[in-house]
Amino acid sequence: MTQPFIWAHRGASSCAPENTLSAFSAAVAAGADGLELDIHLSCDGIPVVIHDETLERTTGGCGFVAEMTAQQLRQLDAGSWFSADFADESIPLLDDVLRTFGGQLRLNLELKELRAGMVVLKLLKQYPSADIVVSSFNCELLQHLRSVNADLPIAVLFELGNWRHAVKVARELSACAFHPALNQVNDAMLAACTEAALPVLVWTVDDLCTARSLIGMGVSGFFTNDPAKLKAAFQSDVSSM
Ligand code: G3P
Ligand code: MG
Numbered sequence: 701m702t703q704p705f706i707w708a709h710r711g712a713s714s715c716a717p718e719n720t721l722s723a724f725s726a727a728v729a730a731g732a733d734g735l736e737l738d739i740h741l742s743c744d745g746i747p748v749v750i751h752d753e754t755l756e757r758t759t760g761g762c763g764f765v766a767e768m769t770a771q772q773l774r775q776l777d778a779g780s781w782f783s784a785d786f787a788d789e790s791i792p793l794l795d796d797v798l799r800t801f802g803g804q805l806r807l808n809l810e811l812k813e814l815r816a817g818m819v820v821l822k823l824l825k826q827y828p829s830a831d832i833v834v835s836s837f838n839c840e841l842l843q844h845l846r847s848v849n850a851d852l853p854i855a856v857l858f859e860l861g862n863w864r865h866a867v868k869v870a871r872e873l874s875a876c877a878f879h880p881a882l883n884q885v886n887d888a889m890l891a892a893c894t895e896a897a898l899p900v901l902v903w904t905v906d907d908l909c910t911a912r913s914l915i916g917m918g919v920s921g922f923f924t925n926d927p928a929k930l931k932a933a934f935q936s937d938v939s940s941m
Pocket of ligand 2: 810
């Protein structure tokens with residue numbers, strides 16, 4: 701049995717504040733196969749790692765990420781909302797993550813805004829050996845990136861709308877994977893992806909029964925907040941065979 705690929709969703713975000721260096725280190729320690737991280741641009745055009753376009757939920761700041769400089773963003777506390785133990789945590793720059801983890805495991809750079817695409821491609825030139833996948837819900841952004849880079853590993857994210865259209869876009873882009881939301885997965889989608897030779901990796905799956913059932917349906921991997929749990933379960937499934 702091939703083990704599923706385990707993406708740590710925003711790092712090991714069940715045990716450390718999401719999208720922080722601590723969450724990414726915890727994911728490495730958990731044996732995750734890759735780190736998923738979300739990218740916005742600061743107002744001075746620097747790619748920063750944070751999920752929301754606003755600061756309130758995961759930092760001590762307020763307002764829009766896009767209205768602050770990278771220097772201002774770095775001064776915010778990005779950990780206390782999760783636990784006082786992480787009060788020293790800051791919003792990482794994408795550059796920090798590429799430098800620290802780029803040689804260790806695969807990185808899934810989820811682009812949350814259109815204008816981040818070309819900036820991230822430029823930054824990636826400084827990390828030619830990093831094992832990366834660029835993903836987005838925004839098909840227009842992915843199509844533009846493909847038009848300027850024929851070799852870039854691209855994954856198409858899907859949550860709402862017509863999954864057949866999203867799979868078609870993934871085929872046209874020669875995407876390396878299709879990433880649907882858990883509540884959207886169905887047998888017809890999986891059959892269409894199999895026909896297109898598109899591996900399907902589902903988000904977000906923290907429940908083992910759900911993960912095992914999806915493996916039975918032909919899914920190749922997961923995004924999980926708890927990579928230690930899924931890695932341990934699938935390793936034990938293999939060793940008990
Ligand atoms: O890339 C999978 C997943 O991260 C997409 O949704 O909202 O968690 O970024 P979200
Ligand atoms: Mg994401």
